[in-house]
Amino acid sequence: MVHLTLDLIAKSKNHFKKKRGLSFPEYLHALTHLHFSSKSIEHIGDISMCRNLTVLYLDYNQITHICNLDFASNLTHLHMQNNNITHMDNLSNLHRLTKLYLGGNRIAVVEGLKKLGELKELHLENQRLAPGEKLLFDPKTLLSLAESLCVLNISSNNIDSIKDMIVLKELRDFSAADNKLHSIEELEEVLSHWPQLLQMNLSGNPVCKKAKYRDRLIVCTSLVILDGKEITELNRRxxxxxxxxxxxxxxxxxxxxxxxxxxPHPLTWDLSVAGEGPHLGHIHSHVKMQQLQPQSLRSATPDHRKLS
Known part of the structure; x- marks a missing residue:
């Protein structure tokens, strides 16, 4: 089992070249960037002497737990994508963290970020979930990121709704490609609360096949790029x-x-209001009755011209 330890750092040729005559403790204290990608590391050991560490690369390893990073209060970038991490633990002391890369792990619930008030980017794409499982979000964690998070990548995680993410009002770049989003009405509602959003990728979702999908989203947002295609101002107008x-x-x-x-129908107008005249319906009935009378009755009135 390979552990990330001070001994491993000391044996690293890349880091040894940067010592420049410093003692090893002095070198560790001055260290700001640590590159240990693709080293088959399974565990993070005690590297607390690296107190000025700001960027840590541990991607493409075999790490199962995030641990022993409580000392790293100056850390701003943490790259731990493509490991075997199942839980987002032990991150609460990383108060200055701005970018967190955890894509390609086995995380089922997004949590443990409530104290990361400066987090700008969160990358959680392509979690290797159990069949039928989807990536879930702790509401308190989402609320804690509402004022800071600008970039969110949750592509390929079987997600069928983003309604809970409506609180992320500072988002500028949102990627949720290859999920199961299907409601364009929900998208319109959520996007109406993301006034800063400029770029979004939803390609590969069922909603993309809905009639007028692209037109409707362009009209209700300030997007400049949707699903990898630029939106011109002329097109928007x-x-x-x-x-x-x-x-x-x-x-x-x-x-x-x-x-x-x-x-109303003319024959239903009532002209007898306030004694102004008979109801036209009555007139119509009278005329019709006259038309239906036999000729003999209609001519019963004497013709004065003949009598004279």
């Missing part, structure tokens, strides 16, 4: 004007229908 014209026609048609429905 055209779609906004098209939507406005469509809504205006709809309102006009509704007003016409309402007006037509509010006009």
């Amino acid at each position: 055209f779609l906004i004007n098209w939507k406005a014209a469509k809504e205006a026609r709809k309102i006009k048609n509704n007003q016409h229908v309402t007006k037509t429905q509010s006009i």
